[in-house]
Amino acid sequence: MTRIKNFIVAGLLVFGVDAAVGQNDRMEAYTPARKLNKANLASTLTVIGQKEYAFTRIPLNEIKPTGALLDRLRVDLNGFVGHLDALVPDLIVKDDIYGKDRLTKKHRSKNLGNSPEGAEWEVQYLWWNSETQSNWWDGYIRNAFFAGDKTHIEKIKKYVAKILSTQDEDGYLGIYDEDLRYKFDTANGENGELWSKATLYRGLIAYYEFTGDTNVFEAVRRGVDNVMENYRINASHPFGVKKSSAGLCHGLVFTDILDWLYQQTGKSTYLDYALFLYKDYSSHELSEPDIQLYNILYLKDDLKGHGVHTYEHIRPLLLACYASDSPELKAALQIYLDKIKEVTTVTGGAVGDEWIFGRKADMTNTGYEYCSLHELLDSYTEIVKKTGDVRYADDIENTFFNAAAGARHPKKSAIAYCKTDNSYQMTGGLNFSFAPNHKQTRYKYSPAHQDVAVCCVPNAGRITPYYIQNMWLRDKDGFVALLFGGCELNTIFDNKKISIKETTDYPATSKITFDISVATPVSFALKIRKPSWMKEFIINSAYKETENYIILEKKWAGDTSIVIEWLPEIKKHLVNDEVYFTCNGQVLSLPIAAAEIPQRTYIEGFQDFEYIPQNFTLFEYAGEMPVLENGRFFANLYNSVWQKVEKKELKPIGQTVLRQTTFKIK
Numbered sequence: 001m002t003r004i005k006n007f008i009v010a011g012l013l014v015f016g017v018d019a020a021v022g023q024n025d026r027m028e029a030y031t032p033a034r035k036l037n038k039a040n041l042a043s044t045l046t047v048i049g050q051k052e053y054a055f056t057r058i059p060l061n062e063i064k065p066t067g068a069l070l071d072r073l074r075v076d077l078n079g080f081v082g083h084l085d086a087l088v089p090d091l092i093v094k095d096d097i098y099g100k101d102r103l104t105k106k107h108r109s110k111n112l113g114n115s116p117e118g119a120e121w122e123v124q125y126l127w128w129n130s131e132t133q134s135n136w137w138d139g140y141i142r143n144a145f146f147a148g149d150k151t152h153i154e155k156i157k158k159y160v161a162k163i164l165s166t167q168d169e170d171g172y173l174g175i176y177d178e179d180l181r182y183k184f185d186t187a188n189g190e191n192g193e194l195w196s197k198a199t200l201y202r203g204l205i206a207y208y209e210f211t212g213d214t215n216v217f218e219a220v221r222r223g224v225d226n227v228m229e230n231y232r233i234n235a236s237h238p239f240g241v242k243k244s245s246a247g248l249c250h251g252l253v254f255t256d257i258l259d260w261l262y263q264q265t266g267k268s269t270y271l272d273y274a275l276f277l278y279k280d281y282s283s284h285e286l287s288e289p290d291i292q293l294y295n296i297l298y299l300k301d302d303l304k305g306h307g308v309h310t311y312e313h314i315r316p317l318l319l320a321c322y323a324s325d326s327p328e329l330k331a332a333l334q335i336y337l338d339k340i341k342e343v344t345t346v347t348g349g350a351v352g353d354e355w356i357f358g359r360k361a362d363m364t365n366t367g368y369e370y371c372s373l374h375e376l377l378d379s380y381t382e383i384v385k386k387t388g389d390v391r392y393a394d395d396i397e398n399t400f401f402n403a404a405a406g407a408r409h410p411k412k413s414a415i416a417y418c419k420t421d422n423s424y425q426m427t428g429g430l431n432f433s434f435a436p437n438h439k440q441t442r443y444k445y446s447p448a449h450q451d452v453a454v455c456c457v458p459n460a461g462r463i464t465p466y467y468i469q470n471m472w473l474r475d476k477d478g479f480v481a482l483l484f485g486g487c488e489l490n491t492i493f494d495n496k497k498i499s500i501k502e503t504t505d506y507p508a509t510s511k512i513t514f515d516i517s518v519a520t521p522v523s524f525a526l527k528i529r530k531p532s533w534m535k536e537f538i539i540n541s542a543y544k545e546t547e548n549y550i551i552l553e554k555k556w557a558g559d560t561s562i563v564i565e566w567l568p569e570i571k572k573h574l575v576n577d578e579v580y581f582t583c584n585g586q587v588l589s590l591p592i593a594a595a596e597i598p599q600r601t602y603i604e605g606f607q608d609f610e611y612i613p614q615n616f617t618l619f620e621y622a623g624e625m626p627v628l629e630n631g632r633f634f635a636n637l638y639n640s641v642w643q644k645v646e647k648k649e650l651k652p653i654g655q656t657v658l659r660q661t662t663f664k665i666k
């Protein structure tokens, strides 16, 4: 996600000469009275006050996945999630970066298993292992506890105890020794101070929520207090370094931790601090400027940044909105979200391979990185929780069940670092470079992708538990079934115990059973989100219907079983003058027969694979809609080579390796 060697290309993004000229021109057009710029815009912000979130999240220990989601967790625990430390031990096991191997001024370089080039970049490589380790642990912790896997949980307990033992007396819990921490004023100020903490603390937060271990809560609270003491609010510049890069810019999502602490404690100081971080981030020349307030409101440029930064940075801006209720920030958020739609493919693929570079979404020619899929999904879940706009749940499901499922290998424990909706080869390079391209290695399947960076695999381990933890939300009236899938919710409402079992093989079919059990009669509303693609449904109960929900509101007693089914409908959509098909939110693709080329073996059972197409033919849409026959999708498509219509089977994109997803109109 952060590991790019091309320094020159990256440098052009940092507001080079041309961008600076454009900036001044537009600035005068928008602000005749006073010259606003990045440095002073933040001080002009209208701050009204803190704004309440629409929904309350469900604690992790109140949800248990079942069915296909539980199966997925077990597969991944037996696969790359449960074994990443064995696949890349140098990065995870052998580098005690939060403990005895904390970084000091003496460090010059680090072995990461790939080939860093150029001294300018070495400084950013130094913090890499903290991201690899902590993002992996975060996903691993959530997988193991959601799956209730005792063996993995034992290993996690030891890890958490060891991490807590590295915390200093003053609360410092991070990767820098005393000579470096909070002091990055050398020629290259790039650092991972906040980023290494954001990633670590997310995992610790998960552990606390599953176990209730208050020592872990205290460790996080003290770690955050230590940051707030050293980077004083409105009196320091955490992002004011001479030269920034990926690590510093990732550090803005330290707001994830502040947001969680605010929700746990109700203390507004955490929200104030999040607003301060966003304002400080907006005030400096940084290598990831997409999210900066001035750029959003006044430059109105296309998104150019490193994709994963651009997508994760939605959350700090969103949080700053709720910390201030500022009309400027609200306007900026809407502009930014509109831009995000332009760079998202029909499957929810958040493009950028790795940078977005001002391009729009393209189903064939612009790849999306697995890290970006996770970060966009996570950002959309926060939008729903704060704004109450459940239409973003359609986007979450789209990314999870289409782009992200379609970037996992359907049978092996491996993922694609980069993938496209139309995927014609996976031999390292992008589509149409049929000769193996050994410079680009992201377009293949691997359980680690160590030859590029071990960023996407840890995030592939996070995306499933993050989906699970957002399936249910609550509001003052009751509960919202937001994202669908098999699970059990065991919680309290009005001081009474409630159990809701959701049984479904969604999205394979759209029939969902909710079994509600209460020991004592209790009144609450069960709101079932209406997917935007849904046309008709059947339900075995009286209900109210609103624009976004099917609502069952009553005094519940004993056991009640609610069965709802979204009736299947195949739809045709147009994108870039081509056609693609969906059925109840699932994107359908034509699989392309492929030859498998085994590559590097990490350890037994964990290997890289490349794929080349056999008898490659692009089909065209000949005017006939696909049909559903005994649960399978068939389409009459035009074979442009043999010039005839053929009956072909389409599959949900998550079941494919090479595939054609969009079809030219004949």
Ligand SMILES: [Zn+2]
Binding pocket: 001, 002, 369, 370, 371, 372, 455, 456, 457
């Ligand atoms: Zn990545």
